[in-house]
């Protein structure tokens with residue numbers, strides 16, 4: 001999957017793809033001390049299938065998670081963030097968004113400081129070249145980046 005271009009909105013995965021990615025992630029998490037619980041599997045599936053940035057409120061509205069204990073979901077999201085599987089997008093004075101980090105996928109985001117919406121950058125990311133140059137010229141290895149642009153969205157500009 002490396003190099004696969006996922007730089008547009010609605011990067012959703014098939015059920016099958018989601019299933020195997022979730023299984024692989026659960027195995028990796030078990031080696032990090034996580035227990036395989038129904039809540040963990042349901043949460044990973046939901047955040048994988050449409051791996052958009054979700055607020056905790058949005059997560060709790062996903063049908064598969066609606067009947068789960070909200071404190072459990074919150075605790076799992078926090079633990080996943082601690083081991084680098086969930087990325088947190090912060091906007092001053094707004095609730096945070098959380099996104100599952102999917103291997104081989106790259107997403108940069110636009111955050112509106114006016115209404116708080118988070119959207120994916122609608123252009124292919126060209127920074128791989130910059131990363132390669134830094135690695136070649138300055139001896140860095142395994143470079144990656146996560147970008148957040150802050151500004152005012154078109155709807156708020158009207």
Ligand SMILES: [Zn+2]
Pocket residue numbers: 006011051102105106107
């Ligand atoms: Zn993706």
Ligand SMILES: [Zn+2]
Pocket residue numbers: 112113114115116117152153154155156
């Ligand atoms: Zn806005």
Ligand SMILES: [Zn+2]
Pocket residue numbers: 106107108125126127145147
């Ligand atoms: Zn990028």
